[in-house]
Amino acid sequence: MPSDTEIIVCDDVKKWYGDFNVLRGITTTVKEGEVVVIIGPSGSGKSTFIRCINRLETHQEGRIIVDGIELTSDVRNVEAIRSEVGMVFQSFNLFPHLTVKQNITMAQTWVRGRRKSEADTKAMELLERVGIPEQADKYPGQLSGGQQQRVAIARALAMDPKVMLFDEPTSALDPEMIKEVLDVMKELARTGMTMMVVTHEMGFAREVADRVLFFDFGQVVEEGTPEHFFTNPQHDRTKLFLSQIL
Amino acid sequence: MSTNAEFGLIEASPPPEASQLGIVVWARKNLFNSVLNAVITVVMLAVLAAVAVGFSSFLFADERRWDAVTVNMRLLMVEGYPQDHMLRIWLSVGIIFALIGLTTAAWNAGGKLAPDSIQRMLIGAGSLVAALAVFGRPDAWVWMTVAGAVLIGIALVWRSSLGKKNIDKTIPTLGFLGGVIALILLVTWLLPVAMTTKVPWTVVFAALVGFYLVGRVLAGAVNNRTFRVVVLGLWVASFPYIYLVLQRRVDLDTDVMLTFVMPAAFLVLGGALIWAQLTKFSRDTAGVVTSVLVALSVASLIIPVAWDGWLELPVLGPLIGRVLLFALTAFAAGGRTFASGEGGARNVLVGWAGSVIAIAYLGTVVRGATDLGTFNAVYGGLNLTMLLSVTAIAASFPIGVMMALARTSKMPIFRLLSTGYIETIRGVPLITVLFFATRVLPRFMPPELAIDPVVAVAAGMMFFSAAYLAENVRGGLQSIPKGQTEAAQAVGMSTFLTTALITLPQALRTVIPALVGQVIALFKDTSLVTIIGLADFLHVARSIIPSQPDFLGVLMEPILFAALVYWLFTFTFSRASQRLEQKLGVGDR
Ligand SMILES: Nc1ncnc2c1ncn2[C@@H]1O[C@H](COP(=O)(O)OP(=O)(O)OP(=O)(O)O)[C@@H](O)[C@H]1O
Ligand SMILES: [Mg+2]
Numbered sequence: 001m002p003s004d005t006e007i008i009v010c011d012d013v014k015k016w017y018g019d020f021n022v023l024r025g026i027t028t029t030v031k032e033g034e035v036v037v038i039i040g041p042s043g044s045g046k047s048t049f050i051r052c053i054n055r056l057e058t059h060q061e062g063r064i065i066v067d068g069i070e071l072t073s074d075v076r077n078v079e080a081i082r083s084e085v086g087m088v089f090q091s092f093n094l095f096p097h098l099t100v101k102q103n104i105t106m107a108q109t110w111v112r113g114r115r116k117s118e119a120d121t122k123a124m125e126l127l128e129r130v131g132i133p134e135q136a137d138k139y140p141g142q143l144s145g146g147q148q149q150r151v152a153i154a155r156a157l158a159m160d161p162k163v164m165l166f167d168e169p170t171s172a173l174d175p176e177m178i179k180e181v182l183d184v185m186k187e188l189a190r191t192g193m194t195m196m197v198v199t200h201e202m203g204f205a206r207e208v209a210d211r212v213l214f215f216d217f218g219q220v221v222e223e224g225t226p227e228h229f230f231t232n233p234q235h236d237r238t239k240l241f242l243s244q245i246l
Numbered sequence: 247m248s249t250n251a252e253f254g255l256i257e258a259s260p261p262p263e264a265s266q267l268g269i270v271v272w273a274r275k276n277l278f279n280s281v282l283n284a285v286i287t288v289v290m291l292a293v294l295a296a297v298a299v300g301f302s303s304f305l306f307a308d309e310r311r312w313d314a315v316t317v318n319m320r321l322l323m324v325e326g327y328p329q330d331h332m333l334r335i336w337l338s339v340g341i342i343f344a345l346i347g348l349t350t351a352a353w354n355a356g357g358k359l360a361p362d363s364i365q366r367m368l369i370g371a372g373s374l375v376a377a378l379a380v381f382g383r384p385d386a387w388v389w390m391t392v393a394g395a396v397l398i399g400i401a402l403v404w405r406s407s408l409g410k411k412n413i414d415k416t417i418p419t420l421g422f423l424g425g426v427i428a429l430i431l432l433v434t435w436l437l438p439v440a441m442t443t444k445v446p447w448t449v450v451f452a453a454l455v456g457f458y459l460v461g462r463v464l465a466g467a468v469n470n471r472t473f474r475v476v477v478l479g480l481w482v483a484s485f486p487y488i489y490l491v492l493q494r495r496v497d498l499d500t501d502v503m504l505t506f507v508m509p510a511a512f513l514v515l516g517g518a519l520i521w522a523q524l525t526k527f528s529r530d531t532a533g534v535v536t537s538v539l540v541a542l543s544v545a546s547l548i549i550p551v552a553w554d555g556w557l558e559l560p561v562l563g564p565l566i567g568r569v570l571l572f573a574l575t576a577f578a579a580g581g582r583t584f585a586s587g588e589g590g591a592r593n594v595l596v597g598w599a600g601s602v603i604a605i606a607y608l609g610t611v612v613r614g615a616t617d618l619g620t621f622n623a624v625y626g627g628l629n630l631t632m633l634l635s636v637t638a639i640a641a642s643f644p645i646g647v648m649m650a651l652a653r654t655s656k657m658p659i660f661r662l663l664s665t666g667y668i669e670t671i672r673g674v675p676l677i678t679v680l681f682f683a684t685r686v687l688p689r690f691m692p693p694e695l696a697i698d699p700v701v702a703v704a705a706g707m708m709f710f711s712a713a714y715l716a717e718n719v720r721g722g723l724q725s726i727p728k729g730q731t732e733a734a735q736a737v738g739m740s741t742f743l744t745t746a747l748i749t750l751p752q753a754l755r756t757v758i759p760a761l762v763g764q765v766i767a768l769f770k771d772t773s774l775v776t777i778i779g780l781a782d783f784l785h786v787a788r789s790i791i792p793s794q795p796d797f798l799g800v801l802m803e804p805i806l807f808a809a810l811v812y813w814l815f816t817f818t819f820s821r822a823s824q825r826l827e828q829k830l831g832v833g834d835r
Contacts, residue, residue: 056732056736075740082735082736085736086736089733093727093730093732093733094733095734095748096752097751097752106747107734110739110747111743152733155737156736159737159738
C-alpha cells in the first residue's frame with residue numbers, strides 16, 4: 001500500500017492551447033505505490049494532464065515535480081524524468097520496424113547503457129510476465145491488439161520506471177482483449193507500482209484504485225476513494241457523468 | 247478462363263510428369279483459349295517476328311562495324327588512362343569483384359533454379375543462336391548453327407537423364423551463373439578467339455569465386471553480423487581507395503603531411519574537449535568554451551583576408567585546419583542537445599572521429615599531387631562514369647538526409663537554410679549546376695585552390711542530387727505518425743536517438759522505391775558531363791569513336807553498345823533493390 005514518499009507533486013498546473021484553457025489549475029500529489037485513476041468526460045483534459053507529467057506536453061503555469069526533479073525546459077531534466085516514468089498509449093505506438101524483443105531492448109541499450117545480453121534477458125523476463133514470451137521474434141504488425149498493448153507495457157517496464165502512466169490503454173481494443181491487458185495492469189498494481197491511469201473501465205477503478213480523480217473542464221471536480229465515488233458522489237457533475245457511464 | 251470458377255472447380259497444379267509439356271499446356275490455356283485470342287496471338291507473333299528479323303538483319307548486316315566497339319573497348323572503358331598503368335585498372339576491377347564475392351557469401355544471396363527453367367533457358371539460347379545464324383556472315387553461320395544445336399541437344403539430353411526422382415532438385419542460381427561464365431572463359435582459352443583481356447578476366451573471375459568461397463568459410467566461422475559490417479565497411483572504403491589512391495598514386499609532400507598531422511591533433515585534443523564539454527563541464531563553463539570557439543572560428547575567417555601574406559603558406563593545411571575548427575565548434579555547441587547519458591557522449595565522439603577522418607581524407611587526396619596527372623587527364627570512359635555516379639550517389643546520401651532532417655527540424659535557422667538550398671537547386675537544370683561548378687566557381691577561388699573539373703563535377707552532381715534526395719526523405723519522414731516520436735521520447739530517447747533509431751529508419755524504408763529511381767536517373771545523367779568537356783562513357787561512344795580515321799562516322803554501333811551497358815547496370819540495380827525491399831518487408835510491416 002502507498003508509502004508516505006511523494007513521487008509526483010502537481011501544484012496549480014495550468015495550460016492553454018491558444019486561447020483555450022485546457023488545464024485550469026490542477027493540484028494533486030501521488031505517493032509511492034499509489035494507484036490513481038483519472039476519469040471524466042471527453043475533452044476534459046485528462047490526456048493533456050497525464051502527458052504533462054512526462055512532458056510530452058508542456059504546462060505554462062504552476063509546478064510539476066517528479067521524483068524530486070522539477071520539470072522545466074532543461075533538456076537533461078526532461079530526459080532524466082522520461083526514463084523514470086513509463087508511458088502506455090491508447091494506440092500502442094510500438095516501433096513497427098523492430099521485432100517485439102528489439103522494441104523492448106532498444107531503450108535499455110541506448111538510454112540505460114545496458115549490455116545487449118542483459119537487455120535481452122530483461123526483455124524475455126518481461127514478456128514472460130505479460131504472458132507472451134513466444135512472440136519475441138515477431139513484428140508488431142503480426143500481433144493482435146491485446147498482445148501489442150502488452151508488449152507496450154513490457155517496453156515501458158524495461159526501463160525500471162518508478163511511475164507508470166496509462167492513457168486509455170484499453171480503448172482501442174476489442175472487448176475480448178480488454179481483460180488480458182487489465183489483468184497485466186492489476187498484477188502490476190499488486191507488486192506496488194505507482195500508477196496513474198486514465199480509463200473508462202469503472203470495474204478496474206473500483207477494484208484497483210487507491211484514489212479516483214474526476215476531471216471536468218480542466219479541473220479536478222471531485223477526488224476520493226473508489227468507495228466514496230461509486231456509492232456517495234457529492235457533485236452534480238460527477239453524479240451525471242457516473243449515471244451516464246455506469 | 248472463368249469456366250473453372252463457374253463450375254466451382256479448384257484449379258489443380260499439373261503433376262510433375264506433365265511439365266515436360268508445360269509450355270504447350272500453358273500456351274493453350276493462355277494464348278489460344280478462344281478464337282479471338284488465337285487470332286491476336288498469331289498477329290502479335292507475326293509482328294514480333296517482323297521486328298526481330300528487321301532488328302537482327304540490322305545488327306548483322308555486312309556494313310555494320312562492330313569492330314568499332316571491340317577495337318575501342320579500352321577507350322570505352324577507361325578512355326585515356328595511361329597504358330603502362332593498366333594493371334591499376336585491373337586491380338580495381340579485381341577488388342570490386344572480390345567484394346561482390348564476399349558480399350554474396352556474407353548475405354548468402356541468390357535464389358535457386360529448377361531444372362525446368364534451366365532447360366528452358368538453354369533451349370531459348372540455342373534457338374536464338376541458331377536463328378541468328380541466318381543473318382550471320384558467311385564464315386560464321388556454320389558454327390553458329392552447330393552451337394545452337396549443341397545447346398538444345400545438351401538441354402534435352404540432360405533433362406531426360408535426370409529422371410523423375412531428381413526433377414524437384416534445384417541448383418543455386420549463383421552456381422549456375424558461375425558455371426556459365428567459367429564455360430565461356432574456357433571457350434576463349436580453347437578456341438583461337440582473339441581476346442586480349444582473357445588473362446585478366448580469368449584472374450578477376452577466379453578472385454570472385456575465391457573470395458566467395460573464403461567468404462562462405464568466414465561466414466561460418468565468425469559472428470555473421472560482424473562479418474557483414476566488415477564487408478559493408480570494405481565497400482565504403484573501396485571506392486575512395488580505388489579512385490583517390492590506387493588509380494592515382496598520391497605522393498606525400500609537405501603540404502599533404504601537414505594535412506595529416508593537423509587532423510590527428512584535432513582528433514585527439516578536440517575529442518578530449520568535446521568529452522569534457524559533455525560530461526565534465528558545468529553549463530556555464532561549457533557556454534564559455536563554446537563562445538571562445540565561435541570567436542576563434544570567426545577570427546580564422548577574418549585573419550587571412552586582413553593579412554596579405556597568407557597565400558604564401560602551404561594553402562591546403564591551413565584551409566583544412568579552418569574547416570576542422572568549424573567542425574569542432576559545431577560539435578562543442580551542438581553536442582549537448584544530441585547526447586543523452588554516457589552512451590550519448592560516446593556517440594557524439596564517434597561522430598567527431600568520423601567527421602575529422604572524412605575531412606582530412608577528402609582534403610588530402612582531392613588535391614594531393616599525383617604522378618599520373620590530374621583527375622581530368624586520368625579518368626575517362628566507363629571508369630569516369632562509375633567514378634562520378636558512385637561519388638555523387640554515396641556523398642549525396644548523408645547530405646540529403648541531413649537536409650531533410652534540417653527542413654523538418656524545430657530550429658527556424660536550419661529550416662530556412664535547408665529550404666533555401668533545396669528550392670534553389672531544384673529550380674535550376676543540372677547543366678547549369680555543372681557549368682557553375684566548372685566555369686564560374688574557379689573565378690572566385692585563389693589559383694592555389696583550383697579544383698580539377700572532375701572533382702568539381704562530382705561535387706556539383708552530389709549537391710544537385712542531395713536536394714532531390716532530401717525531398718524524398720522528407721516525404722518519408724512526414725509519413726511517420728507522431729505517436730512514434732512520442733513513444734521514443736517516453737522511454738527517454740533524446741531527439742538524436744529518436745531520429746537515428748526510430749523515425750529515420752522507418753522513413754528510409756518507405757522511400758526506397760523513390761531513392762532507387764533517383765539513383766538510376768543520376769547514373770544516366772552523368773552522361774551530361776560531355777557538355778563541359780569530360781570524356782565519359784557516352785562521350786567516347788558518341789564523339790570520340792566516330793571521329794577516328796578508321797571509324798569515321800560509325801555512330802550506331804558504339805551507341806547501341808553504350809545503351810546495352812547502361813541498361814545492364816540499371817537493371818541489375820533495380821533487381822537488387824527489389825530484393826532489398828522484400829528482405830525489409832516494405833509494405834508488409
Ligand atoms: N494540440 C492541440 N491543440 C489545440 N487543442 C487541443 C490540442 N490537443 C487537445 N486539445 C483540446 O484540449 C482538450 C482536452 O483534450 P484531451 O485530449 O486532454 O481530452 P481527454 O480528456 O483526454 O479526452 P478523451 O477522453 O476524448 O481522450 C480538448 O478539447 C481538445 O480538443
Ligand atoms: Mg484522451
